[in-house]
Amino acid sequence: MSWRSIPMKFPGTCTVCKKKIEVGEVALWAKGLGVKHQSCAEADVELDCAVCGGKAGCNQCEFMDDCDRTKVSQLCICKKCYEAKDSIVLYREAVSRNYKFPPQ
Amino acid sequence: MMWSEKYRPKSLLEMIGNEEAKESFVKWVANWTRGAKPILLVGPPGVGKTTMALLVAKQFGYDLVSLNASDVRNKQRLEEILNPALGNLGLLGKIMIFVDEVDGIHGRADFGGVSALLQILKEPTVPIVLAANSESSDKMKDIRKASVTIRMMPIPPRLLRLYLESILQKEGESLRVGTLIKLVLDSRGDIRSMLNSAQALVGGFEPQTEKSFETTDVESAVNAFFKARSRDEAMAILFSLRMDPQEKINAFYSSIITSHLSKNDMSEMLDIVSEADILYGRIMREQQWRLLRYLDSILVKLYRKDAAVRYSQYNLPWPLITRLRWDGKAIKDLETALSRRMHVSRSSFATFYLPYLLRCVKNKTLEMDLDPAQTEVIQKELSSAK
Numbered sequence: 001m002s003w004r005s006i007p008m009k010f011p012g013t014c015t016v017c018k019k020k021i022e023v024g025e026v027a028l029w030a031k032g033l034g035v036k037h038q039s040c041a042e043a044d045v046e047l048d049c050a051v052c053g054g055k056a057g058c059n060q061c062e063f064m065d066d067c068d069r070t071k072v073s074q075l076c077i078c079k080k081c082y083e084a085k086d087s088i089v090l091y092r093e094a095v096s097r098n099y100k101f102p103p104q
Numbered sequence: 105m106m107w108s109e110k111y112r113p114k115s116l117l118e119m120i121g122n123e124e125a126k127e128s129f130v131k132w133v134a135n136w137t138r139g140a141k142p143i144l145l146v147g148p149p150g151v152g153k154t155t156m157a158l159l160v161a162k163q164f165g166y167d168l169v170s171l172n173a174s175d176v177r178n179k180q181r182l183e184e185i186l187n188p189a190l191g192n193l194g195l196l197g198k199i200m201i202f203v204d205e206v207d208g209i210h211g212r213a214d215f216g217g218v219s220a221l222l223q224i225l226k227e228p229t230v231p232i233v234l235a236a237n238s239e240s241s242d243k244m245k246d247i248r249k250a251s252v253t254i255r256m257m258p259i260p261p262r263l264l265r266l267y268l269e270s271i272l273q274k275e276g277e278s279l280r281v282g283t284l285i286k287l288v289l290d291s292r293g294d295i296r297s298m299l300n301s302a303q304a305l306v307g308g309f310e311p312q313t314e315k316s317f318e319t320t321d322v323e324s325a326v327n328a329f330f331k332a333r334s335r336d337e338a339m340a341i342l343f344s345l346r347m348d349p350q351e352k353i354n355a356f357y358s359s360i361i362t363s364h365l366s367k368n369d370m371s372e373m374l375d376i377v378s379e380a381d382i383l384y385g386r387i388m389r390e391q392q393w394r395l396l397r398y399l400d401s402i403l404v405k406l407y408r409k410d411a412a413v414r415y416s417q418y419n420l421p422w423p424l425i426t427r428l429r430w431d432g433k434a435i436k437d438l439e440t441a442l443s444r445r446m447h448v449s450r451s452s453f454a455t456f457y458l459p460y461l462l463r464c465v466k467n468k469t470l471e472m473d474l475d476p477a478q479t480e481v482i483q484k485e486l487s488s489a490k
């Protein structure tokens with residue numbers, strides 16, 4: 001699934017906010033999935049915390065304005081896990097639990 | 105030693121971000137059978153494409169035959185390198201081929217490279233891994249069709265911050281929170297660039313102001329270079345001035361020749377610029393991009409304490425530029441008007457007619473009905489011809 005930014009040739013309905021998207025407006029389109037406003041797409045995406053498995057809390061993140069959540073790797077770390085002791089070790093342990101990598 | 109090398113991950117677990125991409129890649133290598141489609145890793149620079157290929161090859165016991173952007177990758181060269189590897193499998197053991205920056209195969213130097221590569225991709229007898237920064241160009245279409253794509257994304261900023269803090273901790277260094285955040289944001293998901301910038305900052309480059317020249321224009325950078333307090337500071341400015349190398353050389357050239365320098369200084373500086381230009385010419389001609397690292401080492405020789413050089417955009421003295429620009433325009437207008445009268449093209453008029461016209465006007469053998477502006481241009485041309 002890849003959302004592409006396109007200028008609208010035909011009117012459409014945003015899959016997130018259900019409002020109309022007018023001809024000429026720039027929106028995100030994916031084959032078979034429909035269209036959505038760019039602003040809706042950004043608000044829609046929240047990264048997951050690799051350590052605790054919950055949401056990363058992007059709305060409270062210090063990088064909220066600069067992190068394009070639609071274009072970054074989808075696993076991050078929430079504030080609580082980030083502030084924990086040895087958070088990088090916790091991150092690596094969580095990744096080794098959840099993903100299958102070859103033995104070292 | 106550069107931190108980006110010192111802390112290059114030793115295993116996949118040490119890499120951060122793109123966990124799903126890593127898992128897919130590992131699965132592909134683990135399940136690889138003869139004839140399976142090659143893999144294409146697509147992602148921006150510094151997200152770990154090359155590191156991932158190196159680590160997976162090592163962990164699965166493959167010998168990596170690798171071709172990167174600094175190699176000439178035309179048809180002949182690709183066949184020379186890859187055919188022996190593909191043909192002597194029993195002899196060479198387990199081989200994995202890795203072609204880095206495959207989207208950079210182009211131009212005269214790499215002529216026929218893409219088609220030769222496609223031929224190899226069609227019937228792979230060994231695992232083939234390709235890496236590219238972008239998949240959107242036309243030449244990537246065929247490569248994309250012939251391979252399975254794994255996309256790698258920039259690393260989220262908070263994860264980058266976590267990683268950078270862990271490296272700083274290992275090094276026993278620290279940076280102010282504001283600086284840390286700026287470094288993370290400037291890197292735009294590129295771990296290598298973030299580590300290099302952090303190491304430069306910790307190492308004492310730009311320590312007082314923490315102002316980066318990456319964001320300033322060429323004018324400020326060239327002026328700062330000649331105002332630098334030490335050669336090291338000048339070198340740091342050069343390193344951080346990220347622009348087209350030819351433009352960098354041009355900026356120094358135009359600044360030097362329009363500055364008031366002694367003949368000896370001017371001659372020495374122009375020799376250095378010439379040396380840099382020769383190197384860049386060779387890089388372009390032979391596509392030896394690995395030589396680019398020496399360009400700044402040559403240009404830093406231009407540094408002299410309190411040198412009276414300031415940035416100038418133009419490589420000709422100002423009176424000459426003014427004359428070329430304004431008089432040129434006036435002559436062009438005159439040529440356009442008179443060429444219509446003579447029923448010839450403007451260039452024909454300028455080449456064949458104008459010298460005779462000037463001579464006739466000078467000898468007063470021809471009288472023309474011209475407007476005052478055109479007469480003035482002709483008079484000016486006549487006076488400069490004297």
